[in-house]
Amino acid sequence: MEVPILKQGEVLIATFQAALSDADLNHLRMGLVQQVVKFRSRAVIVDVTAMDVMDSFASRTLREIAHMIRLRGAETVIVGIQPEVAFAMVQLGLTLEGVATALDLEEGLDYLTQKFKNTD
Amino acid sequence: MGIVLLLRDVLARSLFAKYQTDFKKLNRILDAYEPAANRIANTVAVGFVQERERVIRQQQEAIRELSTPVLQVRERLLILPIIGVIDPQRARQLTEQLLRGIRTNRAKVVVIDITGVAAMDVTVANHLVQTVEASRLLGATVIVTGLSPEIAQTLVTIGVDLGKMNTVGDLQGGIEQAERLLGYKVVTLAETR
Secondary structure, three states, X not given: OOXXXXXXXXXXXEEOOOOOOHHHHHHHHHHHHHHHHHHOOOEEEEEOOOOOOOOHHHHHHHHHHHHHHHHOOOXXXXXXXXXXXXXXXXXXXXXXXXXXXXXXXXXXXXXXXXXXXXXX | OHHHHHHHHHHHXXXXXXXXXXXXXXXXXXXXXXXHHHHHHHHHHHHHHHHHHHHHHHHHHHHHHHHOOOEEEEOOEEEEEEEOOOOHHHHHHHHHHHHHHHHHHOOOEEEEXXXXXXXXXXXXXXXXXXXXXXXXXXXXXXXXXXXXXXHHHHHHHOOOOOOOOEEXXXXXXXXXHHHHHHOOOOOOHHHHO
């Protein structure tokens, strides 16, 4: 399943669909970093609003994506984690530590705008 | 229930009266009547108790929800004042209500005040930590205020990473810090002149 990656200025927005297989996640990991390189993006927003379940593989992949993207000097923000998913995640000890999170796309973009303003 | 038992006895007596001349027949009738009558009495009793229990459960649920209100006091700022005893069930409900509240109110900061909580065991303390982490996943910062010495001890004992938990002494301090985080500045009218 292809995950759509949209470009919004210096930010890439990847919107996860509901059921992503491990293969999809692996594919996406490489794809996102390649896009960051190609467009010289400063940040990536991963929108997981449509995900109603988050397992340890998905969680680890998200952390790895964030780390890889940081190595390219860009920021990652995960947005749209649903309350039930967040609850399940913390119970399993999947905290997405070290990765920025925001309520939704609007908040994510807001956060990045603030961040860019502070560092420019 | 009392009426059902009375009816059973009255009916039994009338059966006696009617068939007292024929002993064998009376016995046969009673053999059929007794288990049926007792089953009826039992069904009524069980139904009654089940209904009461259902009402009690409903009321307990309502009390639990009312006792952990999630209140918006400023744009993007929620306060969750907790009072009384928290058991794991209440803690879980608290977390669910808070997370829903964060999403509905688009809160960026939450102040959880536990001044009214005397003590919590390790399980509940872990729930609190999980609540803070889950809130962060929804993009909200949590400030915990009003920790009693006992609770502070419990948190240290379970090895909570205090770097991950934002705490302030009292509710007032917590709200002030929340306002700062949100970019509010509160001044008296005298100061603005």
